[in-house]
Amino acid sequence: MVSLLRNQKVRNTLLQVLFVGSLAAMILACVMIARRNLAEQGITSGFDFLFKSTGWDVNFSLLPANANDPYWWFFLIGIINTLFLGTTGLVLATIVGTIVGLARTSSNELARLLGRTYVDIFRNIPLILQVFFWYAVITHLPTPRAAHEAFGMLLTSRGLYVPVPNVGGAALAAAMLAVIAAVALPVWLGRTSRLSQPLGERLGIQLTAAATALASGAVILALGRSPGVPILDFPSLQGLNLKGGLRIPPEFSALAVAIAIYGGSYIAEIVRGGFKAVGKGQMEAALSLGLSPWRVFTLVRLPLALRAMLPILANQYVWLMKATTMGIAVGFTDFFMIVALTINHSGQTLEVIGILMAGFLAINLSLAAVFNRINRAIALKGNQLRG
Amino acid sequence: MNSTQSSGPAVRIENLDKYYGSFHALRKINLSVKRGERIVVCGPSGSGKSTMIRCINRLEQHNGGRITVLGTELNDDVGNIDEIRREVGMVFQHFNLFPHMTVLENCMIAPMIVRKRPRAEAETTARRYLEKVRIPEQAMKFPGQLSGGQQQRVAIARALCMQPQIMLFDEPTSALDPEMIAEVLDVMVRLASEGMTMICVTHEMGFARRVADRVIFMDAGEIVEEAPPEEFFTSCRNERTRQFLSQVLGH
Numbered sequence: 012m013v014s015l016l017r018n019q020k021v022r023n024t025l026l027q028v029l030f031v032g033s034l035a036a037m038i039l040a041c042v043m044i045a046r047r048n049l050a051e052q053g054i055t056s057g058f059d060f061l062f063k064s065t066g067w068d069v070n071f072s073l074l075p076a077n078a079n080d081p082y083w084w085f086f087l088i089g090i091i092n093t094l095f096l097g098t099t100g101l102v103l104a105t106i107v108g109t110i111v112g113l114a115r116t117s118s119n120e121l122a123r124l125l126g127r128t129y130v131d132i133f134r135n136i137p138l139i140l141q142v143f144f145w146y147a148v149i150t151h152l153p154t155p156r157a158a159h160e161a162f163g164m165l166l167t168s169r170g171l172y173v174p175v176p177n178v179g180g181a182a183l184a185a186a187m188l189a190v191i192a193a194v195a196l197p198v199w200l201g202r203t204s205r206l207s208q209p210l211g212e213r214l215g216i217q218l219t220a221a222a223t224a225l226a227s228g229a230v231i232l233a234l235g236r237s238p239g240v241p242i243l244d245f246p247s248l249q250g251l252n253l254k255g256g257l258r259i260p261p262e263f264s265a266l267a268v269a270i271a272i273y274g275g276s277y278i279a280e281i282v283r284g285g286f287k288a289v290g291k292g293q294m295e296a297a298l299s300l301g302l303s304p305w306r307v308f309t310l311v312r313l314p315l316a317l318r319a320m321l322p323i324l325a326n327q328y329v330w331l332m333k334a335t336t337m338g339i340a341v342g343f344t345d346f347f348m349i350v351a352l353t354i355n356h357s358g359q360t361l362e363v364i365g366i367l368m369a370g371f372l373a374i375n376l377s378l379a380a381v382f383n384r385i386n387r388a389i390a391l392k393g394n395q396l397r398g
Numbered sequence: 399m400n401s402t403q404s405s406g407p408a409v410r411i412e413n414l415d416k417y418y419g420s421f422h423a424l425r426k427i428n429l430s431v432k433r434g435e436r437i438v439v440c441g442p443s444g445s446g447k448s449t450m451i452r453c454i455n456r457l458e459q460h461n462g463g464r465i466t467v468l469g470t471e472l473n474d475d476v477g478n479i480d481e482i483r484r485e486v487g488m489v490f491q492h493f494n495l496f497p498h499m500t501v502l503e504n505c506m507i508a509p510m511i512v513r514k515r516p517r518a519e520a521e522t523t524a525r526r527y528l529e530k531v532r533i534p535e536q537a538m539k540f541p542g543q544l545s546g547g548q549q550q551r552v553a554i555a556r557a558l559c560m561q562p563q564i565m566l567f568d569e570p571t572s573a574l575d576p577e578m579i580a581e582v583l584d585v586m587v588r589l590a591s592e593g594m595t596m597i598c599v600t601h602e603m604g605f606a607r608r609v610a611d612r613v614i615f616m617d618a619g620e621i622v623e624e625a626p627p628e629e630f631f632t633s634c635r636n637e638r639t640r641q642f643l644s645q646v647l648g649h
């Protein structure tokens with residue numbers, strides 16, 4: 012018995028059990044105390060409120076919503092809004108960051124100076140100020156009657172009106188899956204056929220897969236369209252108001268622009284770091300083999316730079332995803348704002364905060380998991396120290 | 399396929415000048431290398447050996463004089479630069495393999511893209527040269543999974559897969575442990591015996607004695623001495639050369 016306690020494995024297991032046990036006991040105690048206090052104040056705890064209707068409305072939703080809908084539906088809308096804002100912000104920030112980062116590594120002195128100025132300015136102004144700034148700019152855009160028009164989109168102080176497809180929800184979702192497949196399939200095929208197929212053939216297979224996925228998406232859209240109306244619903248001025256299309260509210264645009272520009276300044280530094288991490292030797296070797304500068308970039312410099320930046324980029328993405336909670340500052344009904352409103356209206360503070368934390372954990376952990384997988388898949392094999 | 403002449407010197411360097419800012423790295427270098435000739439370049443650190451051979455495939459741009467490689471003049475003409483780089487292979491001190499590609503892919507990429515060789519042919523060639531440098535069994539590994547000596551042999555195979563007419567070596571063994579130096583030198587000796595035109599920067603004097611047609615000694619950006627190995631090692635005229643030789647041969 013005593014000798015058992017001296018076994019290292021047994022000891023470690025015992026310590027683990029004790030630790031987890033006391034943690035569970037503490038949480039249980041907290042919950043029971045909270046319940047008693049809440050009961051004394053006449054607040055019932057539990058998740059029943061999720062199925063009651065909210066009685067208030069949201070200002071932006073990609074799904075149909077009104078005041079009669081239950082809370083759980085609103086949470087879903089909030090999460091989708093957060094994801095929509097987050098992905099838009101991340102994609103734009105990545106584009107901005109790549110351009111600025113490349114400018115900073117370019118051999119052109121003016122480009123380098125512009126890039127540095129950009130990073131210095133936008134990295135050093137708090138995000139919330141930038142959100143307010145862009146909100147002010149966007150709400151001072153022309154009225155609907157004097158709207159700017161570009162590519163069928165209308166830019167006004169009331170929001171950005173974009174054309175939407177006249178297609179049923181299910182078909183739209185299926186088409187979106189097709190688009191995702193069009194991106195994911197070539198990547199997957201590229202990985203699995205890396206060794207067994209020639210470069211050119213591999214590219215051909217990838218392009219065919221992407222084209223097939225996109226084509227099936229188009230077919231789904233064409234089949235799912237509402238009969239008798241054009242496939243795209245363009246916004247247009249009718250009387251004093253704009254009709255048709257999807258209205259992206261100024262709150263959303265301000266947040267997306269702010270995250271793109273602020274996040275872009277951080278991503279620019281990550282991109283620059285990634286390119287700086289690529290050894291000059293590899294590029295010289297590629298040049299000495301007669302590869303053109305463009306080939307050296309696409310075959311050697313970019314793939315190696317990407318590997319250097321991806322882990323840091325993942326952190327930055329998780330961080331920017333959390334920055335979407337700035338929505339509450341200008342009144343965009345993201346997940347966080349829905350949670351705040353729910354607390355006001357229902358009084359179920361603890362439960363709702365639990366839902367908020369669980370939601371963000373789920374979003375950010377999946378993001379991190381995806382990036383970890385990509386990192387592992389493309390990690391350089393073996394010891395890199397020898398050059 | 400190439401418009402390079404089949405006669406005349408492989409490399410002709412005339413009055414070559416190279417500056418880094420205001421630093422005069424190469425001073426009026428003159429050197430002519432015949433086809434099939436094996437040149438060993440040595441000299442103290444910072445004497446401009448790397449700079450000189452890197453000028454031959456335009457990894458460095460020269461500021462004065464003329465460089466003609468296989469009859470093509472190396473100037474701002476991108477077409478000329480491409481043509482010369484196709485025919486001149488280079489092996490570096492730190493191997494510089496592409497770490498994200500397998501050994502085989504490292505060897506196939508340039509022939510496929512630059513020489514537009516079909517995949518099967520590129521693979522056959524790559525495997526043949528991997529065999530030649532004695533590591534055919536490592537074809538599917540990544541560079542990071544190989545020893546330094548193996549990596550350098552892959553680097554040699556990668557350059558050879560382009561089937562160049564001239565090979566440049568910049569201290570190919572100085573980053574290697576002693577037991578790996580021999581395996582790399584061995585490959586180089588065999589390459590020399592097959593008639594490859596080679597310009598090697600190296601301090602391996604045994605290699606110089608065995609294969610070099612001429613040994614060139616550089617100091618402070620100049621070619622100080624130039625002689626066949628026997629003469630170079632026994633009766634060099636210059637004081638600096640003698641000093642250098644006593645250092646490298648001393649231990």
Ligand SMILES: Nc1ncnc2c1ncn2[C@@H]1O[C@H](COP(=O)(O)OP(=O)(O)OP(=O)(O)O)[C@@H](O)[C@H]1O
Pocket residue numbers: 418421423441442443444445446447448449450
């Ligand atoms: N990119 C550069 N910028 C400025 N100076 C340089 C650069 N590359 C080389 N030099 C200088 O030019 C001189 C010659 O350098 P080089 O690398 O050709 O010497 P080396 O003979 O190859 O020396 P080693 O044996 O150490 O490799 C050195 O004094 C070096 O400091």
Ligand SMILES: [Mg+2]
Pocket residue numbers: 447448449568569
């Ligand atoms: Mg050198």
